Amino acid sequence: MKKSIVLYLHVHQPFRVRHYTIFDTGVDHNYFYDESSLQLGNEHILRKVAEKSYLPTNEKLLELIHKHPEFKLSMSMSGTVLEQLEKWAPKVLQSFKDLAATGQVEFVAETYHHSLAFFYSRNEFEIQVQMHREKIQDIFGQTPQVFRNTELAYNNELAKWAEQSGYKAILAEGWDPVLGWRSPNFVYKPPNTDGIKLLVKNYKLSDDIAFRFGDSNWSEWPLTAEKFVHWLEGSGEATNFNLFMDYETFGEHQWSESGIFNFLHHLPQYWLNDDDHSFMSVSEAADSYEAKDELDMPYTVTWADTERDLSAWMGNSIQQNALSAMYGLEDKIISTNDLQLIEDWRKLQTSDHFYYMCTKWFNDGDIHAYFNPYDTPYEAYITFMNAWHDIQFRLVEQGIDV
Amino acid sequence: MLGWELPPHNSGGLGVACYQLCKTLAKKGADIEFVLPYSAQHDAQFMKITAAHPQGITEIIKSGIAYDSYKYVYADGTEEWMDIFSQQHAYEHAVGKLVENREFDVIHAHDWLTFRAAIRAKEKLGIPLFVHVHSVERDRAGGESGNPLVREIEYNAMMMADGIIAVSQLTKESIVHDYGIPADKISVVHNSIDVSDAEPLDGENTYHYLTAMKQHGYRVVTNVGRLTIQKGLPNLLRAAKEVVLREPKTLFLLVGAGEQYHELIELAADLGIGKNVILTGFLRGKQWRDAFATADLFVLPSISEPFGLTPLEAIGYGTPVLLSKQSGVSEVLNNALKVDFWDINEMANLITGALRSPSLCEELHANAYREYEQMSWHESAEKLLSLYASHLEGAAV
Numbered sequence: 001m002k003k004s005i006v007l008y009l010h011v012h013q014p015f016r017v018r019h020y021t022i023f024d025t026g027v028d029h030n031y032f033y034d035e036s037s038l039q040l041g042n043e044h045i046l047r048k049v050a051e052k053s054y055l056p057t058n059e060k061l062l063e064l065i066h067k068h069p070e071f072k073l074s075m076s077m078s079g080t081v082l083e084q085l086e087k088w089a090p091k092v093l094q095s096f097k098d099l100a101a102t103g104q105v106e107f108v109a110e111t112y113h114h115s116l117a118f119f120y121s122r123n124e125f126e127i128q129v130q131m132h133r134e135k136i137q138d139i140f141g142q143t144p145q146v147f148r149n150t151e152l153a154y155n156n157e158l159a160k161w162a163e164q165s166g167y168k169a170i171l172a173e174g175w176d177p178v179l180g181w182r183s184p185n186f187v188y189k190p191p192n193t194d195g196i197k198l199l200v201k202n203y204k205l206s207d208d209i210a211f212r213f214g215d216s217n218w219s220e221w222p223l224t225a226e227k228f229v230h231w232l233e234g235s236g237e238a239t240n241f242n243l244f245m246d247y248e249t250f251g252e253h254q255w256s257e258s259g260i261f262n263f264l265h266h267l268p269q270y271w272l273n274d275d276d277h278s279f280m281s282v283s284e285a286a287d288s289y290e291a292k293d294e295l296d297m298p299y300t301v302t303w304a305d306t307e308r309d310l311s312a313w314m315g316n317s318i319q320q321n322a323l324s325a326m327y328g329l330e331d332k333i334i335s336t337n338d339l340q341l342i343e344d345w346r347k348l349q350t351s352d353h354f355y356y357m358c359t360k361w362f363n364d365g366d367i368h369a370y371f372n373p374y375d376t377p378y379e380a381y382i383t384f385m386n387a388w389h390d391i392q393f394r395l396v397e398q399g400i401d402v
Numbered sequence: 403m404l405g406w407e408l409p410p411h412n413s414g415g416l417g418v419a420c421y422q423l424c425k426t427l428a429k430k431g432a433d434i435e436f437v438l439p440y441s442a443q444h445d446a447q448f449m450k451i452t453a454a455h456p457q458g459i460t461e462i463i464k465s466g467i468a469y470d471s472y473k474y475v476y477a478d479g480t481e482e483w484m485d486i487f488s489q490q491h492a493y494e495h496a497v498g499k500l501v502e503n504r505e506f507d508v509i510h511a512h513d514w515l516t517f518r519a520a521i522r523a524k525e526k527l528g529i530p531l532f533v534h535v536h537s538v539e540r541d542r543a544g545g546e547s548g549n550p551l552v553r554e555i556e557y558n559a560m561m562m563a564d565g566i567i568a569v570s571q572l573t574k575e576s577i578v579h580d581y582g583i584p585a586d587k588i589s590v591v592h593n594s595i596d597v598s599d600a601e602p603l604d605g606e607n608t609y610h611y612l613t614a615m616k617q618h619g620y621r622v623v624t625n626v627g628r629l630t631i632q633k634g635l636p637n638l639l640r641a642a643k644e645v646v647l648r649e650p651k652t653l654f655l656l657v658g659a660g661e662q663y664h665e666l667i668e669l670a671a672d673l674g675i676g677k678n679v680i681l682t683g684f685l686r687g688k689q690w691r692d693a694f695a696t697a698d699l700f701v702l703p704s705i706s707e708p709f710g711l712t713p714l715e716a717i718g719y720g721t722p723v724l725l726s727k728q729s730g731v732s733e734v735l736n737n738a739l740k741v742d743f744w745d746i747n748e749m750a751n752l753i754t755g756a757l758r759s760p761s762l763c764e765e766l767h768a769n770a771y772r773e774y775e776q777m778s779w780h781e782s783a784e785k786l787l788s789l790y791a792s793h794l795e796g797a798a799v
Contacts, residue, residue: 020750022644022648023747052589099538318762318765321762359737359765378737378738378762379752382762385755385759
């Protein structure tokens, strides 16, 4: 069996809540659109990221696919980013469709709204997964076979759900305390399941590209594709190297000037130099390799921060407060059949809103600050809650007792 | 060291900052003589405190509040009240006399009131002079250019000084902007707070009325500070109006005295929030401490606050804070709500958001308290000592 690189890229943009104040609550139900703001203008941000990352990366990927028939990758695209692309950047969406049309790109399932609904409401979670499935079928003509949850938040229970829902594989973080002596470079099986495969991220190799690539203080800088392939070849017994990362790694987190596109350009060529090497999509890897062992993950593991838990989204009391306020309205919101209201409520479930409220300033603080369009986590919370109060107001207006 | 006030005879943060700074410097071995323009009892064993008396004066009595007048008692028993300029001149002459035939390594002068005396001392002693800028005239004038005589004193002293110490980056920028002083002559040495020095609260809060109202669902927003243009209180009241419209059970407690007292009362009435605004006047001790403790949120709305110690005191007494971005303290405290002083709507937005969410207030305070516990004057004192040393090759400080 060939050794493979399993490259999986995640594409997502949230609908950030504009500077929404108490003067808007009960007056203006527009939470998401303000193009005068550079930090919170969603259209502005989408266009910027498209220019720096989506367009050049898609162009490069398409070129590689044409050049190397063996080059394959997988992608997940949240419903919110797809909506934004449809609305503001149809050309960019077309470039994703062009990738899909090659047959060498697999699309992965997730929740439409990039939410943490699995941990709050199974019903809402399943609706969002279904919405996403339909969106992917509609746009790319594919039906996802493999599931990933928002933020790669994973536990045994999720694996069971995914198997029952017909997925052949599921993705998770390959976190050392969970793996123990095991290597992330094999396929595993979740406990109490019959056939679903578990692919875990090799976070060291992934982060070499996603986080450390452009860091000139890093001892391995500069990282070349040749050196990287050399590392893979020297890493002992392995079947699959799971390189999972944000799509925006290419051109946005790592700027073009860092040489990241050059790295991507040369990776297939160096890796495929050996006839025993290949690239596989996530379902190919699931089909090709036997599970090496059972991997028990009773507690939720995510791909964020040094804790690899959900604390970046629900670790403090304002996050918990905001999340329970949101999900606390579920039955009433659904009962209105007001599609606009339901959709606004769902857009407020996107995990990014809660990430912006994270107060772990120390250690992880740097990266949170980098990704936070609000001045402080507290302002993120106040803005979010002003929108929540307006949602509540809309329920009251419809005669629903809150 | 030349200073204008020390606790408990202080009108505000200046005296507290001088006291804490000297205490920490003394711990690190600095031998300090602190020269004040008045005589009084101080509890400060760690340094020598001298009152600079002009000749023929037996006693100088500080009247208590703010930059106010002083009573001079002459040897023959006659008395004279002096305004702040005459007082400053008297201090200058007295300091000039005092340093004659004495030896010092450096002169360190706090704020413009001591700057003329500082220049006089430097002329006589020929040693390095550091002027410590706790505020510039534009800060005190609420963003206007202020008194030209004061500006001249500040400018001259900054030109004459060997080094300038600013209490924040904000103040450093004001100095560069207002006086055209090269930035590399100015060192930022932030004020701080010594957690162990905070007087503890006792069991019962002195504000019985507020305690009772809180039991009926009221929430309290507090400011502690002089009622003067610099502090931006009219904006807080304008924001308060918007808050009360949405959260009628909100009380605003303003602690302090100053020339805006009447204006603020009238403004509150004009805005229709007279019954939501409580002015206490100038307070000390338990009443002062309890004002921080009773609050659900402390707001510093200053137009220009070179540092601003009161928010740190609020955090020490268990209350989260909203800071004007035009404040030095916002440079050293991450876990705070922050607003531009002119943005009244945003101020109302943030205050309302905080009042509506006890979990926000808890989170904000818990994280701020963690920062507060780490604070001390240690680093600031170290910075000053190395600044002295850089001007004193080989000499002991």
